[in-house]
Each structure stands twice: as C-alpha cells, then as structure tokens.
Amino acid sequence: MSAFNAIGEEREIDSDEFTPGIEPQPTWCPGCGDFSVLKALKQALPEVGRTPEETLLCTGIGCSGKLNSYLDSYGFHTIHGRSLPVARAAKLANSGLEVIAAGGDGDGYGIGANHFIHSARENHDMTYIVFNNEVFGLTKGQTSPTSPKGHKSKTQPHGSAKSPLRPLSLSLTSGSSYVARTAAVNPNQAKEILVEAIEHDGFAHVDFLTQCPTWNKDAKQYVPYVDVQESEDYDFDVTDRREAAEMMYETESALYDGEVLTGRFYVDEDRPSYSEEKQAIGEMPEEPVVEQYFDDDAEWKRSYDLLDRHK
Amino acid sequence: MTDDELIWRVAGGSGDGIDSTSQNFAKALMRSGLNVFTHRHYPSRIRGGHTYVEIRAADGEVPSRGDGYNFLLALGDSFARNPSEDAYYGNEETKPLTENLDDLREGGIIVYDEGLLDEDDVEDLNERAEEEGWHVYPVDLRGMAREVGREVMRNTAGVGATAALLDMDLDEVESLMEDAMGGDILEQNLQILQQAHDQVNEEFEHTHDLQVPTGTNEEEQVLLSGSNGVxxxxxxxxxxxxxxxxxxxxxxxxxIMTQNLPDFGGIAEQVEDEIAAAALAVGASHAGVKSMSGSSGGGFALMSEPLGLAEMTETPLVLIEAMRAGPSTGMPTKPEQGDLEHILYTSQGDSCRVVFAPGNIRECYEQTRTAFELAYDYQIPVMVVIDQKLSGENRNVDESFFDRQPDPDPGTVLTEDEIAEAAHDPSGKFNRFLHDTDKGVSPRSLPGQKGGHYLATGNEHNKAGHISEDPENRVAQMDRRMRKLDHIRDDLDSAEDSNQTTVGPDDADFGIITWGSSQGTVLEATRRLNDDGKDVKAIGVSDMMPFPEAELEAFIESVDEAMVVEMNATAQFRGLIQKELGRFGPKLTSLLKYNGNPFEPAEVVEGYEAQQQGEEDTPGTNTTIQPAAGD
Known part of the structure; x- marks a missing residue:
C-alpha cells in the first residue's frame, strides 16, 4: 500500500480546489499577464485529472515565483533560477507526483539557463512554464535576457547592446520534447497548451508571454496574436525538427517586429523520458524510490555486503 | 620512530599503476596480520609526474603516516616530460629517485628500475647512499617484464623484488593477483613476480637488516579509505x-555512491554543476528520500545558496566537503584544512547547520550515519568535512565493525493518519512550521500525502509556509530553528561515545588540540612524547557546530598551555575555539602546516619542543608557529 494516497486518486476535481484560503487574491499589478498563467493552470490541472495534493509546483524568484502562493497544491518556492533541479529531483524521488516548474525569463533563461538546458537535454517528465515578459519585473524593470535590443532601463541607460535570447530555439537544441509558446491574452489556447504540456511524457517547455504593464508594455501590444496551427499563413510539421527550428527562428524574430506568433512548435512523442532511460540501463527502480521508507517489507541492503572487495 | 615497522614507498609517474600496485601490496601486508596505513601523494595530472604511495605496516597500531620511510621502490615514469634540468618540470625521468631521497631514513633500502633509471643521471646518489647507509639494489624490472609479458608489468617485478629483499612470502600477493586478473595476464604476472623474486635473491647478497614485520590480527580485517567510510x-x-x-x-x-546506489534501490545523478547538485538533493529530500550531495572547496562554494534554502525550508540534507588546498583552484590533489570557516558560515543569514569533521575511517562511517540521523530527525542540513588526506588514505578496520543494521527511518515525517489529526491552518493548509514544538522540530508531510499540502519557501514564512514578514512570527520561527542546535548539542553530549577523541594522562600540564584528519598524527605524536617522559595530552575534535563547549572548556582549563595543530595558514580552528568559548586567548598557540603535505608525527613533536623552549620558529621549514594572543 502506498504511503501517498493523494496520488492516483480518481474523482471529480473542481478548479476552485486550487484557490488557496490564504491570500486568494494575487498581489500582482493590475493588468499583469501572470494572472492568465494562474487561471490557465487552475483550469488545466482538473482537466488532466490531477488534484492539488498530487501536484508539486516548484517556482523560482520574481513575480512569477509567487505562483504557488496563489495556487493551492504542494509547493516549493525555491531560489533564483533553481526551480528545475529541485523539481526534477522530486520527480525522480517520487514518480507519481505531477511536477511543474515555473519562473520568469530572467530566472529560466538568465541565471538558471544552465539548468534549463540540462533539464531539457535529460527530458524529465515534467512541465516547465516560463513567464516571459521580456523584463525583470520585481526588481523594477531592468533589461532581461529576452528584452529587445536597444531596451533602455536603469541598468542599460544607453539601450541594451545585446540581441535577445531565442528561448524556443534554445529549448529545441537542448532537447525538449514539447515546445510551445502561448500568450496571456489568449486564455483558451493557454489552457489547451498547458493541458498538452502536462500530459506530455517528457520535458514540456511553455514560453508564456506575460505582459508587464508596469515596466514594459500592456496587453494590447500582444494583440493581434496568431496561432500558427490555425493560421493559413504557416504550414510546418511540428514533429519535424528542421521545420520546427525554422518556424521558431521566424517566431522569435517576429516578436520584436510586433508580430505575436503562438502555438505548438515542436512535439516528439517517441522520445523516452529520463526515468525510462535510466530504468532501461538499470539505474533506477520501477517503484517510486520514496515508497521503500514506508514499506515494512522493503529489503535494506547494507555495506557489510560489500566488504569482500576490501579483504 | 620504531624499528619494527616497514614504510614502503612506491614511486613513479601518474598513470603507471602505482595506486593499484600499492593497494594490493597493502592488502597482502594486512592479510599477513599487520596493521597498515597508506599515504598518497600525486599531482593534478593524468599521465606522468612525481607520484608515490607510502604503506606503513606494523604489528602495533598505525594511526598516521610515519616520519619519512625506509624502503623505496623507484619505478620509471613512462610519461616523463622535458627530460632536462633546466625545464620547468625538471628532469622527470629521474624523479622517482631524486624526489624521494630526502625523506628516506638512514639505513633504508632503494630498489630502482635500472631499465628506466640511470644512476649516472642522479647526482651524488652513491655518495649520499654511503653517507646515509642506504642499501641500493638496481634491478632491470622493465627488462624482466618485457621478457615475459608487457612493460607495464614492471610494477609486479618491483613487488617481487621487494618481497625477496624483505624475506616476505609471496602467497598473499599471488592470491590477490588471482582475485584481480585472469588468463594470460595473470599467468604472465605470476611468472614475473616469481622470476623477479628469485633473480634478486640469486643476484644480491642482502646487506640490510630490514625485514617485513610480523604480526597477527585477531579478526578478519578490511582495507578502506575515508571515502569508503563516508x-x-x-x-x-x-x-x-x-x-x-x-x-x-x-x-x-x-x-563509490554512484557505483552502489542502483543495487541498493537508489538513484545517483551526475548533473550540470554543483548548484544543481545541492538543489537536486534538496528536491529529492523534500519528496521524502534520504539524500546527499557534496563537493570540494570550489564546488562547495556554489552550494551556498541551496544550503541556505535547506536551512530556511528545514529540508533534511547531508553535504560532504572534501577539502583541498585553496584559495581558488589551489592545489587540487593536496590536503589542507583551510575551508573550515567557509563551511561554518557560508550562505546568507545566521548559520543553522551541523558540521562534523571525522578524524579517521571509522569516524567517517560513524559521523556520516549520525549526520543522516540528525538531518532527518531535526530537519537541518548536516555537513561532513573530510580532506584529500583522509579521503584517500587506506587503513585496516575490523570487518565486524560494519556488521550493523541499516537505518530506514525517514525521520520526523507524519503518516497520513497523523496528518489528519495534526494542526491545519483555517485555509486548509497543513501547519508545517509550528512555532512551539518539541526540540524545535515541526513534523513534516511529503508531497503526495493526503491532507498535507503546504508551501515550502526560502522566504520567511508563517506556520502554513506562507510568506510572512510579521515581526513576531519572524522571531518565533528564527528562535525555533536555532533552538534545534541546542538540542542537538544535548543529544551529542549525552551520547554513549563522544565524537571527540582524547589520549594521554588526564592530569597533563600541556595539551595538544587538533581537528579532523590531523587527529591520527597528533595522537601518535602525543604517545611518543609520553613515552619520552613528557607530560602531554591531546584531543582530536570532530564536532565543529554545534561546538562541544563543555568538553573543550574542561580540556583547556585542565592544562597550563595548549597548542592547536591544523593544516591551514590562519589558525581557523583556534579562532573558532576562542569565538565559542570567549576566552583562553593567551593560553593557545598554534602549529600550522600549509605546504600541501600532511603533518608527520615528528613535526608535531618538534613543534611541541620548539614551543616549550619559547622559540618563534620550528626547526623545519614545513611548519610554522603562531604565538598566543597578546604574545
């Protein structure tokens, strides 16, 4: 018998269960795109049949890091840039959990970019949501890794000399098996993409465009948006790595010309997840590792059995 | 220094199999009934460069490396570079001889591979041999190996020659070879071993007296390193x-962990950097699996933030720090005890962690077990500090020492039934961080448990984990977290065995204090001083935080003067003693060594004598004295 009975519970789930009793009203600025992430996630989780207590939401630092203060589940608000290593280890420890990591563009593409690359490379079965508002919000509007070239801020008074990072392309090259971009202004698509990302058996990366009306731009500037799957102007195969790469490049460039392209950019359903790969080479047990501590019949090997090599 | 010990040094270049040769030879000596202790010296380089392993073997206890050594097996360096005196690295071809002569004791034995080493290239070898009474046996080890098998087997020829000169039985060496290899390789090695043995016996009259000591061990022994212990x-x-x-x-x-964990039902992860490594350990532990990470100085520096996160979120965690000489990249393969202050205080805010510094292989095992117990009972990060010396030194331990029960206890975790009964916030969240709890510990739930959801955060937080900057809550949470250290100190003080090791008469006037891996050497030096009629006692300290105030206070109060022995330049442990006890400044002097090599017992003896005579310097250049405060 499992010691974790919230996991795999079959029942109707109301999206209100994810609204916390403490601080149910987020403290984000009025008009902030982060509200849309919260709303989409609250809708997506019941739809995929996941309850608050089988969900672990790990966040980084920044406005986006507050996500798990406003969404009721098991939560781990970690440190700047480090939500991914905490999240993926929790998944390795207890594979029954639905693990979601979230953070901002500074958190994920700047200070934590190394973890982003390697988590994607390893293809952990989890979802990673990046609140991409193209600016450092909670520290008051400094230039971020996705700010456009020439972006002026107190720390870049002459305008940024750097071209912005290309998050979708980086994700694809690193090894993500699901890559999508959605926008706060498109709530229906956002929910659908989060549902797909959570259900995907591998590392699912969602670049979520979240306008920052205080430091950057308001929602209007993300309108009109184009869903590349629905538009007749775009025709590419999301399962084809080369076509996906071209589409991503175009999408990333277009954003800075005022054209907002969203949708699924790459989907690989065949790539085994990291746990499957590790299990295939005998480096990870089939049962969740954590269960043995609560199983009275578990066998505990000891170092005494290793001593022959030392004689 | 005793006459009934063998200290065999096998020297050559990195990549020549010095390590495995010495490991097998040490086991052969152990199997013959002797106690053994190994000391490894090597450069940060894969191929070539001055490398040696020393094996000290005696019937009596061998808690440390010795003073110098008495048998040199100088093999060639297959990867020697720049064979010229003027070159930056010097003449590497001759280093297996030249680099080792200064430490060889009077009357010692030298066997060198004349197939690779030319004595004419070693200035004054014969003159020095005559002066020092060395017995020199040139043997064409390479030639013998080539004749029967391959050149790399010259190590085996060297062991055969050693055995012949020491009147040592080959049985144990042979049986170890049989365990390690098979087929033609085994046959050839066995043949080379025997041939070298016989040839040396035929060719040379033994001019020396040294023989392999004899001894008996009452029970089965195993040879392990400090890293094995941890x-x-x-x-x-x-x-x-x-x-x-x-x-x-x-x-x-x-x-060692990575190679064994899958068989033990666990998971090992090599990840992108040390920040990730410590963060993963936090994540796995948060989900309920007993977890560890670790690194050496520079890598540990990257772990500062995840360490602080574990302190704040009260996530159980064990971190190992294997120190090496710093600052920065320092000397990667050389030992030092220079990271103490870094380990105690790194990460923002007030330190709330436990730190142990084991002094030998048994303590590595014991204190790592204790580290996990405390980490999971008290929900606190615990560090185990070793160094390059202790991690790589091998020593024999009774096999029965490891005949112990494993500990599957996940610590202060509630079951779902207990969670249902436990306090919850009106919002429905589980109160993971209560203010007033037994020993400062508030029991936790694990993700996936019914009724247990809460927020873990690196921000200050209220009982349910929600971010809070309320002053009263802040003080209550800080006080509770810090209170754990007092309870841990009480637990350690009331344990059956103290983590501190003492030696020498209780009423001695002079005290020597050391910590971590220097313990064995200081204990041996103290015994020698007592044998020599000096009135000295010593204490090897392992508890760094929380500090063993009562034990240290009693020790220092009982002596007139004390000398703190440690491998760093700024007397960090002496500083800690004064900080923790708030006095004894004028009573404590220091003996320091930071040249990249661990203390020899004789250096501690000399340090004691120099201080007793009020000298400002030690006779050698390897160690320094730092006077007491006010002196």
Missing amino acids: AYGALDAGCRFIAGYPMTPWTDVFT
Missing part, C-alpha cells in the same frame, strides 16, 4: 539519492 555510512544510514559533479578529492565519495 559512503558506507551513508548507504547504511538509508541514503538512496546522491547528486554531484566531479571534483577532486570529493569524486571518490561520489563514485
């Missing part, structure tokens, strides 16, 4: 998750 302690403590990144000398512990 890793086996972790496995037996129920650790089933490790994440790490390679760095010398921490890599040893990481490798």
